Amino acid sequence: MRVLTGNDLPTGDVVWWTGSGWSRHIEDACDVADQGESIAHAEQGARRVNVPYVIDATLTADGPRPAHIKDRIRALGPTVRADLTLKPADPMAGSWVI
């Protein structure tokens, strides 16, 4: 699948395109198929996202998982600070990142 990601302009938070808006959680990401570039253009123009780009991902039972390690780390947080990731209470949350 193809997933659209970027950063929120005022906060810098990592965000994922859900089909109707932007979520902090990769699990909400939808398959943009070949529409990624045009959605990115419109959303960037409206300043609802900053520097958006399309990536490859795999849809698993737990949700989309980015193909590249960089975006997997973006999706959760730094691998060296589990306490600062999106799921600080779950020690196994990062098992799919590396």
Add this chain to the structure above:
Amino acid sequence: MYKYDQYDQQMVDTRVEEFRDQVKRRLAGQITEDQFKPLRLMNGLYLQLHAYMLRVAIPYGTLDSRQMHMLAHVARKYDRGYGHFTTRQNLQFNWIKLEDAPDILAELATVEMHAIQTSGNCIRNISSDQYAGAAADEVTDPRVWAELLRQWSTFHPEFTYLPRKFKIAVIGADEDRAAMRLHDIGIQMVRQGGELGGKIFVGGGMGRTPMISHEIRDFVGSDDLLSYLEACLRVYNRYGRRDNIYKARIKILLHEIGPEDYRRQVEEEFVAVKALGLDPPKAEFDRITAFFAPPAYEADAADAIDRSDPDFAVWVDQNTAAHKQPGYAIVTISLKPTGGIPGDATAEQIDLMADLAERYSFDELRVTHAQNIVLPHVRKADLYTIWQQLDAAGLAPANLDLISDIIACPGLDYCSLANARSIPLAQKITERFADPARQRDIGELKVKISGCINACGHHHAGHIGILGVDKKGVENYQLSLGGSGAEDVSLAKITGPGFDEDGVVDAVEKVTTVYLAQREGGERFLDTYRRIGMEPFKEALYG
């Protein structure tokens, strides 16, 4: 240390308002990200993997307790309770919101701090010797020139859109603790017939194409310094390559036209600009010099240290250096605990270091390019109480310049440019070599790790250097040996094919085994490597 006058303060305050206006225009859509990016970068604001990152300037690595406390305050109020000290003697916050950035800069400005020119294709924060003003081997305090250069380079109208970033280091001793020869311009201050001046080196750098700088002038006096650098920079701004970002640093210009031709052009330009009266008068040099006068040392401070606590004695031997004043020592606080993140400090640790500096080090701290903190002027009589407080806060690893005192860039855990993670490697290596006696037996061994070819982790200058690369989406690490950023400067050479994460930790261990088997007399790792060459290490790694 230097204190702002009304002009310096007004400059920084105005900058805050300028950036507030630029952020407002960006959030309102009046400027695009493409146009905003160079503006935010010139205020040290990056967009990284998880958030914006703010790099705060610590000019020549010197700061006082009030400034240090402010860093802790920003970490608590706007970030996530910690900061990362960098190889350019600065500090980075990893979790900044764009909308908060103007307020953060306004808070920093209240303690004479800013983030000006900590990124962008301009003259970056001037770096220097962390022992400046304290080292026993010093000719003069290099921070006087560093401060002159700070002011000259701030908002320089001609050199803010250079072909590429530009880094300057100034040292004032024979021992090079600032990797001076690996800077775009390196200055070694010297005395010639009683006159103070500097030897000028140009064209060093790490990155994709590491190079050691060339000596361009053996002596430039204080009254010619700014004109001479103006000439150096103008030749670069006019002729440095702009067609290829990877060939845009001044080192490539020198490599392509040769140091002789560069020198000739600089000397011609110098004649032209010297006539313009760009250099400040001696009174300004004297004004700045006065700020760096030695502190009021206790005249009869005791030289003896009670070494009855063995852990303390080990720390004293490893983490203190000779001070020019009898009865005093230079303390390095290691930010490299076993399994820790090199250069990271919590807000509480930052506050503690500030308190110790205020109480025991004439209110001064330094940041080192090796990502540690220095208390420059400590009475030997106070060392024990300082050590106890550091130890209680996890700040007393006795490992300065040992194998666990690793330089590591933030790598792929934080940085959008990275190809591989750096921090986990540093953690694993320090865990593998956790035994302090083993570390001391190995002795001085500088391990430096970069997560991409930009070499923020100085891997080219590592006795053992490690470069993370992306091999078809998998992290892979190239090992190199024999680099040095010190006065015996050299560039590390790659050993051969790369390793995976655990493999490179094993490889580091094999390299130390070869060294221990081969070393003679008091040889450091680097000395043995230089004597026996790469082959025995290759044999152990790949044979």
Add this chain to the structure above:
Amino acid sequence: MVENQHDEPAVTLDAFLDSQTNATAVRLEAGDDARALLPYLDRIALIEVSFPSFRDGRGYSSARILREAGYTGELRAQGDVLVDQMPLMQRCGFDSFAPESEIDPATLEASLKRYENVYQKAADGRVPIWARRHG
């Protein structure tokens, strides 16, 4: 900021140098050597310096070289010129601007007036801070 005063077409540096032209307006591309114009400065009324990209800072040096050599005619920054760059350009000696994109006059005015003082001596005659300190 001085408005653009000269509207005659500017010729290229090569055309200016090798023809018998009486042109009084020259256009310098970013990579052109401004020093080639030094013998002719007294008969030039306009030098237009091109900025092909806002990242390309060669024109700042061209401007200073011309002003330092005594050029007093119009010096125009043309091309990808951003409002936040204009104060620096003015310091280097530019006195007119022909940006490709429209500039909001209020933003420009605020930008040009913002810094009361400067650290360096440059081509705009402003007194540097070090001189004020020891005035």
